[in-house]
Amino acid sequence: MNAVIDHHASHGHDDHHPVLAGWRRWVFATNHKDIGTLYLLFSFTMLLFGGTLAMGIRAELFRPGLQLFNPELFNQLTTMHGIIMVFGAIMPAFVGFANWMLPLQIGASDMAFARMNNFSFWLMVPAALIIALAFFMPGGAPAAGWTLYAPLTLQMGPSMDATIFAMHILGASSIMGSINIIVTVLNMRAPGMTLMKMPMFCWTWLITAYLLIAVIPVLAGAITMTLTDRHFGTSFFNPAGGGDPVMYQHIFWFFGHPEVYILILPAFGIISQIIPAFARKRLFGYASMVYATASIAILSFVVWAHHMYTTGMPVTGQLFFMYSTMLIAVPTGVKVFNWVATMWKGSMTFETPMLWAVGFIFVFTMGGFTGLILSMAPIDQQLHDTYYVVAHFHYTMVAGSLFSLFGGVYYWGPKWTGVMYSETRGRIHFWLSLIFFNLAFFPQHFLGLGGMPRRYADYPMQFADFNMISSIGAFGFGLMQVYFFVFVVIPMMRGRGAKAPQKPWEGAEGLEWEVPSPAPHHTFEIPPRLDASATRVID
Amino acid sequence: MINTYKVPKGGRCPGRSRTATTFLALPGAALWSGAAQAVNDLPGGPAVNAVNFQPPATRIAEILHSLHGFMLVLCASIFVLVFGVMFYAIWRHRKSVGHQAKELSEPLWVELGWTIVPLLIVIGMALPATKVVVAQKDTSNADLTIKVTGMQWKWGYDYLKGEGEGIAFLSMLDTGQREMANSGRPEGDDYLLKVDHPLVVPVGKKVRVITTAIDVIHAWMVPAFGVKQDAIPGFVRDLWFRAEKTGDFYGQCAELCGKEHAFMPIHVKVLSQDDYSRWVVEQKTLMTGQVDASSQVAGEASEQRSEAGGNTR
Numbered sequence: 001m002n003a004v005i006d007h008h009a010s011h012g013h014d015d016h017h018p019v020l021a022g023w024r025r026w027v028f029a030t031n032h033k034d035i036g037t038l039y040l041l042f043s044f045t046m047l048l049f050g051g052t053l054a055m056g057i058r059a060e061l062f063r064p065g066l067q068l069f070n071p072e073l074f075n076q077l078t079t080m081h082g083i084i085m086v087f088g089a090i091m092p093a094f095v096g097f098a099n100w101m102l103p104l105q106i107g108a109s110d111m112a113f114a115r116m117n118n119f120s121f122w123l124m125v126p127a128a129l130i131i132a133l134a135f136f137m138p139g140g141a142p143a144a145g146w147t148l149y150a151p152l153t154l155q156m157g158p159s160m161d162a163t164i165f166a167m168h169i170l171g172a173s174s175i176m177g178s179i180n181i182i183v184t185v186l187n188m189r190a191p192g193m194t195l196m197k198m199p200m201f202c203w204t205w206l207i208t209a210y211l212l213i214a215v216i217p218v219l220a221g222a223i224t225m226t227l228t229d230r231h232f233g234t235s236f237f238n239p240a241g242g243g244d245p246v247m248y249q250h251i252f253w254f255f256g257h258p259e260v261y262i263l264i265l266p267a268f269g270i271i272s273q274i275i276p277a278f279a280r281k282r283l284f285g286y287a288s289m290v291y292a293t294a295s296i297a298i299l300s301f302v303v304w305a306h307h308m309y310t311t312g313m314p315v316t317g318q319l320f321f322m323y324s325t326m327l328i329a330v331p332t333g334v335k336v337f338n339w340v341a342t343m344w345k346g347s348m349t350f351e352t353p354m355l356w357a358v359g360f361i362f363v364f365t366m367g368g369f370t371g372l373i374l375s376m377a378p379i380d381q382q383l384h385d386t387y388y389v390v391a392h393f394h395y396t397m398v399a400g401s402l403f404s405l406f407g408g409v410y411y412w413g414p415k416w417t418g419v420m421y422s423e424t425r426g427r428i429h430f431w432l433s434l435i436f437f438n439l440a441f442f443p444q445h446f447l448g449l450g451g452m453p454r455r456y457a458d459y460p461m462q463f464a465d466f467n468m469i470s471s472i473g474a475f476g477f478g479l480m481q482v483y484f485f486v487f488v489v490i491p492m493m494r495g496r497g498a499k500a501p502q503k504p505w506e507g508a509e510g511l512e513w514e515v516p517s518p519a520p521h522h523t524f525e526i527p528p529r530l531d532a533s534a535t536r537v538i539d
Numbered sequence: 540m541i542n543t544y545k546v547p548k549g550g551r552c553p554g555r556s557r558t559a560t561t562f563l564a565l566p567g568a569a570l571w572s573g574a575a576q577a578v579n580d581l582p583g584g585p586a587v588n589a590v591n592f593q594p595p596a597t598r599i600a601e602i603l604h605s606l607h608g609f610m611l612v613l614c615a616s617i618f619v620l621v622f623g624v625m626f627y628a629i630w631r632h633r634k635s636v637g638h639q640a641k642e643l644s645e646p647l648w649v650e651l652g653w654t655i656v657p658l659l660i661v662i663g664m665a666l667p668a669t670k671v672v673v674a675q676k677d678t679s680n681a682d683l684t685i686k687v688t689g690m691q692w693k694w695g696y697d698y699l700k701g702e703g704e705g706i707a708f709l710s711m712l713d714t715g716q717r718e719m720a721n722s723g724r725p726e727g728d729d730y731l732l733k734v735d736h737p738l739v740v741p742v743g744k745k746v747r748v749i750t751t752a753i754d755v756i757h758a759w760m761v762p763a764f765g766v767k768q769d770a771i772p773g774f775v776r777d778l779w780f781r782a783e784k785t786g787d788f789y790g791q792c793a794e795l796c797g798k799e800h801a802f803m804p805i806h807v808k809v810l811s812q813d814d815y816s817r818w819v820v821e822q823k824t825l826m827t828g829q830v831d832a833s834s835q836v837a838g839e840a841s842e843q844r845s846e847a848g849g850n851t852r
């Protein structure tokens with residue numbers, strides 16, 4: 001089992017460069033673990049930045065009337081909150097997990113393209129700076145919503161161009177990251193690690209990476225056409241020149257809908273690792289989980305116009321997109337059933353990662369149900385662009401993606417840092433986050449049903465109470481993430497806490513638990529020999 | 540009680556004081572500078588702390604109401620079923636109660652079963668929804684056709700066909716409302732919903748609304764009618780409704796259209812046929828004494844367009 005370490009001991013570090021000291025280690029990083037750490041820290045910074053904007057939104061909506069921001073600035077806050085959370089926080093966080101965990105899980109020495117890996121990370125930093133500085137450009141940040149619908153984008157100031165540029169850079173970074181992941185997973189698996197023995201996290205990321213490569217160029221096209229409409233006299237989307245604003249929405253959502261699965265499939269992967277570990281059982285229905293993930297990915301290409309029911313599609317269009325959207329419930333349901341079956345007759349314990357995973361299933365499924373309700377075109381007619389939609393996608397993106405990320409940090413954090421987190425603090429973080437999250441977003445369902453449109457800086461008096469409750473929940477949720485950073489992340493990074501054993505979780509399986517904690521800088525430098533299940537290193 | 544709005548025949552709902560607000564305001568005392576105000580349900584508009592759709596005023600809205608109720612029951616049953624199983628497992632299959640892990644066999648019928656059953660449920664959902672989609676889209680044989688033009692940030696109404704043909708006017712938020720917003724201390728049951736000229740339609744008649752816009756995309760919605768349709772510059776789309784009762788009904792712009800997005804409400808006044816005919820005559824008399832209102836709208840529109848063009852910064 002200690003083949004890897006023995007190898008280290010006998011060869012020392014003579015066959016590769018020593019770890020660079022100081023800043024050079026990070027700027028010139030080619031090691032997948034270092035780059036993973038960079039991605040995770042970057043995404044957490046962006047989470048706090050985007051979260052701060054959200055606090056601004058909720059503060060303004062705390063009571064009716066305009067108290068803190070003028071409506072223009074309010075629209076900038078909602079727009080940049082969306083862009084930062086999607087492109088700056090959630091996506092890079094999953095890439096960080098991929099960098100850290102994929103090579104460890106498949107028994108590879110590193111990612112396939114180490115230098116490209118460095119480039120794809122460092123591209124994100126200038127892009128993030130451009131986005132952050134957009135607020136200080138003439139006219140402020142873009143205020144057209146994260147979806148950047150034309151022709152409103154034509155009225156935006158220069159920060160719109162800057163943001164388009166930044167999104168191009170982020171897109172290039174994502175494509176490079178995806179290529180790296182696909183090549184790594186397909187080519188660098190240890191002998192014996194067949195595709196159908198791969199951990200679920202690898203599978204979900206492999207599928208996600210294909211989605212990214214397929215749709216990021218579509219987004220790039222849409223925003224480039226916006227750019228040329230703005231400056232070079234084209235009229236792709238500008239109705240004044242015969243362009244079609246609805247065409248923008250079609251192109252955008254052809255990217256946008258797979259994008260939301262890009263944000264959730266790796267989350268499914270993390271949950272599929274955590275649940276079996278703490279149920280002390282194998283994942284139920286592994287093969288069907290793989291097929292379900294692939295089905296969701298494929299279906300995600302044919303549902304985009306369910307974001308556009310109110311643009312006035314013909315009956316046949318509405319029906320097609322309604323049926324295809326409803327179909328997605330089937331593979332998603334299969335996943336939930338498989339997780340519950342994995343827990344059934346298990347021997348469960350509820351350490352913090354498991355709490356997040358169970359919380360994920362519970363709350364994400366609520367987001368799934370509201371998704372099912374929204375999939376019905378006639379009902380969506382009522383709920384489209386109301387707070388109901390805001391509630392729905394925060395239930396899937398926050399209670400889905402973000403909860404799984406937290407679960408993943410607690411689950412693999414001991415492997416990364418070599419120390420255990422404080423179980424008490426983990427529990428505080430989980431329970432209060434769960435309560436505040438629901439306090440923030442559950443009332444938004446009612447607001448939407450009652451008819452409050454989204455992206456509103458001000459609202460009729462009748463919506464006041466639920467908005468106030470929602471704001472209080474949001475402030476609490478925001479505070480809990482600061483708590484997480486100060487009392488969980490920082491102590492772990494500084495090595496404060498009980499020493500983590502090589503495998504801190506009794507029921508965990510997989511190659512990542514075959515290397516010591518913290519994982520040495522270089523692992524699996526020669527391909528390990530695996531047992532039949534490809535979860536243990538033999539010799 | 541602050542209520543600048545004249546309540547129609549339906550009568551006023553009993554005022555509910557916002558005690559919950561007063562309680563919850565404590566943590567946010569810094570933001571809460573005024574005393575809690577009383578606010579009432581606005582008939583035809585939002586209700587205080589409503590947890591469901593606004594009361595329907597058209598057949599379609601009624602169907603949507605029951606369709607949503609059906610979905611809610613369906614989702615709740617699945618929720619209880621799935622999470623009943625999960626929480627039972629959490630309760631009984633724990634290590635701390637000495638439960639030993641037992642691998643389950645994975646027969647094919649299980650996987651097939653929980654693929655096929657949801658598929659059947661989904662089909663059961665799709666059937667009633669399909670009927671509604673078809674009904675919503677049938678804008679033929681309208682008694683009255685009105686063009687709605689979205690502008691930053693007001694609505695233009697042109698009566699194109701049917702009784703009242705030729706009437707045209709602009710409808711925008713009452714100016715006092717916007718000042719109240721800026722003051723940060725709004726009040727009134729119709730806050731942000733009060734307009735200068737409401738759209739007037741007859742009861743029981745099929746009204747076809749054609750939407751378009753002159754600058755950016757807006758969306759015309761009236762929740763009580765169960766309608767929402769984007770108003771897209773350069774394109775026309777349509778929707779229809781048949782109001783079943785007289786009264787006032789409210790909606791707001793539902794597609795982000797710039798900084799005053801929250802300040803371009805929709806107010807539809809549904810009159811009895813007699814009152815409507817009287818209103819039409821009134822408007823026609825007014826119009827003959829004035830510049831032709833429809834050209835006025837067109838003038839405004841082109842003015843707006845040039846403004847929008849010069850506004851690209």
